[in-house]
Amino acid sequence: MRDNDDTALLAAAVREAYERAAPVEIIAGGTRREFGRAPTGTPLSVARHAGIVAYDPSEFVVTVRAGTPITELEELLSQEGQVLTVDVPRFGAASTIGGAVAVGLTGPGRPYTGALRDAVLGARIVSGTGEVVRFGGQVLKNVAGFDVSRLMVGAYGTLGLLLDVSVRTARRPEAEEIVRLDRDWPTARVALRGWDSALPLTGACYAGGVLHVRLAGLAARVAEAHRIMGGEIGDAAVFTDLRDLRGAFFDRPGDLWRLMVPPESPWDPEDTVIDWAGAQRFWRVAGDATVVYELAARLRGQAMRLFGGDRSVGPWAIPPPATMALMTRVKAALDPRGILNRGRLYPAW
Amino acid sequence: MPIEATLGSIGRMNQTVEPSHHHLPAAFMRRLRRILPADGLLQKSTEVAAYECDGLPVYRARPRAVALPRIAAEVGQVLALCAEYQVPVVARGAGTGLSGGALPHPEGIVLSLARMNRILALDPDNRTARLEPGVRNLAVSEAARSHGLFYAPDPSSQIACTIGGNVAENAGGVHCLKYGLTTHNILALKFFDADGALHEIGGPTGEWPLDLAALLTGSEGLLGVVVEATVRLWPKPPSTVAYLAAFRSLEAAAASVSEVVALGLVPAGLELMDGLALSAAQAYTGIAYPEGSAAVVLAEVDGDDLTVALEGERLRAIFTAQGAFAVEQAVSDEDRRRLWLGRKSAFPAVGRLAPDYYCMDGTIPRRSLVAVLTEIGELSRRYGLPVANVFHAGDGNLHPLILYDAAIQGQLEQVEALGADILRLCLVHGGTISGEHGVGVEKLDGMCAQFTAAELATFHALKSAFDPHHLLNPGKAVPTPARCVEAGGMHVHGGHQPFPHLERF
Numbered sequence: 001m002r003d004n005d006d007t008a009l010l011a012a013a014v015r016e017a018y019e020r021a022a023p024v025e026i027i028a029g030g031t032r033r034e035f036g037r038a039p040t041g042t043p044l045s046v047a048r049h050a051g052i053v054a055y056d057p058s059e060f061v062v063t064v065r066a067g068t069p070i071t072e073l074e075e076l077l078s079q080e081g082q083v084l085t086v087d088v089p090r091f092g093a094a095s096t097i098g099g100a101v102a103v104g105l106t107g108p109g110r111p112y113t114g115a116l117r118d119a120v121l122g123a124r125i126v127s128g129t130g131e132v133v134r135f136g137g138q139v140l141k142n143v144a145g146f147d148v149s150r151l152m153v154g155a156y157g158t159l160g161l162l163l164d165v166s167v168r169t170a171r172r173p174e175a176e177e178i179v180r181l182d183r184d185w186p187t188a189r190v191a192l193r194g195w196d197s198a199l200p201l202t203g204a205c206y207a208g209g210v211l212h213v214r215l216a217g218l219a220a221r222v223a224e225a226h227r228i229m230g231g232e233i234g235d236a237a238v239f240t241d242l243r244d245l246r247g248a249f250f251d252r253p254g255d256l257w258r259l260m261v262p263p264e265s266p267w268d269p270e271d272t273v274i275d276w277a278g279a280q281r282f283w284r285v286a287g288d289a290t291v292v293y294e295l296a297a298r299l300r301g302q303a304m305r306l307f308g309g310d311r312s313v314g315p316w317a318i319p320p321p322a323t324m325a326l327m328t329r330v331k332a333a334l335d336p337r338g339i340l341n342r343g344r345l346y347p348a349w
Numbered sequence: 350m351p352i353e354a355t356l357g358s359i360g361r362m363n364q365t366v367e368p369s370h371h372h373l374p375a376a377f378m379r380r381l382r383r384i385l386p387a388d389g390l391l392q393k394s395t396e397v398a399a400y401e402c403d404g405l406p407v408y409r410a411r412p413r414a415v416a417l418p419r420i421a422a423e424v425g426q427v428l429a430l431c432a433e434y435q436v437p438v439v440a441r442g443a444g445t446g447l448s449g450g451a452l453p454h455p456e457g458i459v460l461s462l463a464r465m466n467r468i469l470a471l472d473p474d475n476r477t478a479r480l481e482p483g484v485r486n487l488a489v490s491e492a493a494r495s496h497g498l499f500y501a502p503d504p505s506s507q508i509a510c511t512i513g514g515n516v517a518e519n520a521g522g523v524h525c526l527k528y529g530l531t532t533h534n535i536l537a538l539k540f541f542d543a544d545g546a547l548h549e550i551g552g553p554t555g556e557w558p559l560d561l562a563a564l565l566t567g568s569e570g571l572l573g574v575v576v577e578a579t580v581r582l583w584p585k586p587p588s589t590v591a592y593l594a595a596f597r598s599l600e601a602a603a604a605s606v607s608e609v610v611a612l613g614l615v616p617a618g619l620e621l622m623d624g625l626a627l628s629a630a631q632a633y634t635g636i637a638y639p640e641g642s643a644a645v646v647l648a649e650v651d652g653d654d655l656t657v658a659l660e661g662e663r664l665r666a667i668f669t670a671q672g673a674f675a676v677e678q679a680v681s682d683e684d685r686r687r688l689w690l691g692r693k694s695a696f697p698a699v700g701r702l703a704p705d706y707y708c709m710d711g712t713i714p715r716r717s718l719v720a721v722l723t724e725i726g727e728l729s730r731r732y733g734l735p736v737a738n739v740f741h742a743g744d745g746n747l748h749p750l751i752l753y754d755a756a757i758q759g760q761l762e763q764v765e766a767l768g769a770d771i772l773r774l775c776l777v778h779g780g781t782i783s784g785e786h787g788v789g790v791e792k793l794d795g796m797c798a799q800f801t802a803a804e805l806a807t808f809h810a811l812k813s814a815f816d817p818h819h820l821l822n823p824g825k826a827v828p829t830p831a832r833c834v835e836a837g838g839m840h841v842h843g844g845h846q847p848f849p850h851l852e853r854f
Contacts, residue, residue: 058611147568315558
């Protein structure tokens with residue numbers, strides 16, 4: 001794995017951009033550039049800032065530079081029989097851990113193994129003024145100072161340039177198995193609710209009239225769980241494709257949305273894939289975004305535009321004015337001249 | 350109002366700072382009274398006396414008034430009024446915090462959320478509960494029990510402490526190794542900022558364009574006042590077994606914890622009690638620990654029967670290999686309750702060994718447990734102050750309890766110096782000065798050691814985004830640069846070397 005520390009160079013670049021009030025577009029692997037709105041600014045690459053800062057397998061925490069490709073990180077962890085605790089999407093070999101944290105998506109394991117933000121223990125960033133600051137740490141419990149490192153997750157790089165992150169790892173499960181069951185969605189949902197306390201689920205999605213369940217853990221337990229559930233052996237690619245938003249449903253052009261809703265929510269729309277045991281619903285729907293936002297609001301959930309279609313929409317609905325103003329003040333606290341990924345998350349940032 | 354000036358007037362060692370002779374404006378008090386229910390404003394010194402301190406009673410101050418709203422709208426109006434008159438506000442739950450986070454401001458009011466204690470909704474199908482901030486932590490699990498669900502964070506004060514306070518402190522507990530801290534169990538928050546503007550953040554999965562919930566959780570009342578929290582409920586596991594492993598040395602017990610962690614096991618709880626804590630617990634609860642125990646490790650595994658059996662066997666094997674001379678097992682609810690009783694009552698039990706005790710709270714990497722506990726033992730001998738260790742070993746969260754007598758002149762200062770040395774140890778080993786009790790007023794100087802001036806400035810900038818006039822719990826949690834200069838201004842970032850020039854914090 002490449003081991004190169006570009007901290008000084010990146011901090012200097014942001015500092016210069018701050019002094020000139022000239023926006024920069026933060027790029028690493030470049031595989032997530034289509035997510036969110038189109039930013040303005042000179043590209044600033046973090047790709048060379050790669051490698052492991054600290055890794056003690058017995059502690060189950062790795063501190064890794066933002067430009068490190070996810071697959072390379074996983075390769076290193078696998079030499080110790082470990083994996084990241086959470087399902088991290090990637091979009092090719094160039095996809096980096098920094099990009100994953102910035103966009104903040106979590107794959108199908110989310111309801112069972114947690115969100116990416118749950119796995120982040122600390123981060124070192126370059127602030128919008130070019131200062132190198134560190135928040136959180138490498139230990140599991142830490143309440144000293146505000147939790148700025150988690151704030152970075154999903155902020156699309158608008159609050160800081162990520163230098164390195166400390167994330168949790170876990171022992172690789174002894175066994176993994178995919179089970180497919182033919183069910184209608186309401187029946188599937190009832191079954192999932194019964195299983196998730198007792199069986200070692202690490203994923204549950206529903207597409208094309210089929211419930212796909214991923215089991216992982218001790219071999220004896222996985223086998224026992226499969227026996228209890230019934231169904232046929234499924235295809236592991238169902239879950240990796242879903243994680244990486246790949247395959248027939250995702251590869252088409254046009255707007256791709258995700259709705260985060262209470263898992264029991266009723267669901268009528270066509271052209272969807274249900275993930276996270278019901279809590280996340282991918283939806284292919286063209287045209288007016290307000291239709292999507294309204295459905296999400298009706299279900300007391302949220303909608304986020306992922307990619308495809310009109311980049312000037314989303315990714316999130318604009319919150320009420322007082323809250324938008326608060327978020328804008330938070331943005332200004334970390335990036336006072338609005339130079340980091342300008343326009344990526346909201347038009348005026 | 351200059352934060353440092355007000356901090357300087359906070360009483361120490363059972364001296365209470367009386368409000369200065371400047372009264373809050375009569376118009377302010379009149380309007381405040383109009384906002385609140387008839388019995389919702391306390392002003393008499395006998396009434397406000399109960400609010401002088403939180404769970405860290407060495408710091409005391411008397412507020413000008415205590416506001417007790419019953420509904421969210423009243424909270425917003427109180428905050429807007431305080432913003433108008435520039436009156437400091439200290440939000441308070443049950444006052445069980447251990448770092449002085451709810452210490453009143455002598456020029457301001459206390460905003461008690463204790464009467465807003467309704468469970469607004471329980472949704473067993475979606476496994477969530479919508480709560481007012483004054484709901485007691487344990488009441489959530491009690492309400493969820495009939496649905497086979499529970500609320501996971503379980504700080505030892507869970508009988509009394511409130512959800513609002515838990516959010517403010519990012520409370521943990523004995524089961525957070527597996528189920529996470531408060532921050533991992535909050536899905537949505539409604540809160541007022543310092544100007545009294547209401548914000549609703551989060552949602553069914555907790556996601557939001559900016560993770561403001563993460564920022565609010567653990568912010569110690571500096572950023573906003575939470576008036577509603579939606580929390581995640583977990584299905585009660587079908588089977589739970591607790592283990593008690595007895596060791597002849599503290600080092601062997603600590604090493605066994607490191608080994609459990611290193612092998613990748615994640616029990617629901619993994620706690621350690623040293624000899625002093627054991628004898629205190631034994632005297633207090635009547636629970637007999639195996640004869641000759643110098644330390645015990647308590648572990649709990651939960652899940653389906655098969656998992657519990659398999660993981661339990663692994664645990665037992667590790668404990669035995671690491672030198673445990675006895676491993677007991679508790680399966681029934683009653684047996685487990687008894688086994689945990691000693692742990693959960695350890696603080697009051699230790700409290701009976703001396704007139705006073707001081708509870709520390711730092712986190713270290715689990716690999717450093719043996720080294721740090723050994724060094725704490727040496728420090729204890731050097732200072733001549735007994736230290737009991739009873740803590741969340743599985744996540745490296747230490748709680749050394751320093752025994753002392755506040756009536757002895759100068760002993761509290763000795764205790765603080767020892768505490769500072771212990772926190773320095775945590776930093777040197779790559780840890781943090783607070784794992785779950787918060788910074789409050791207690792660890793402000795420690796913050797100077799853990800963070801650079803630029804990092805502290807970032808915290809202040811974020812505070813200003815929520816609270817431009819620094820009226821919400823001012824002077825807590827984040828020290829000013831001036832204070833850090835005074836405290837020595839030293840900085841040990843991630844510290845991998847000793848810092849002899851760092852005098853004390």
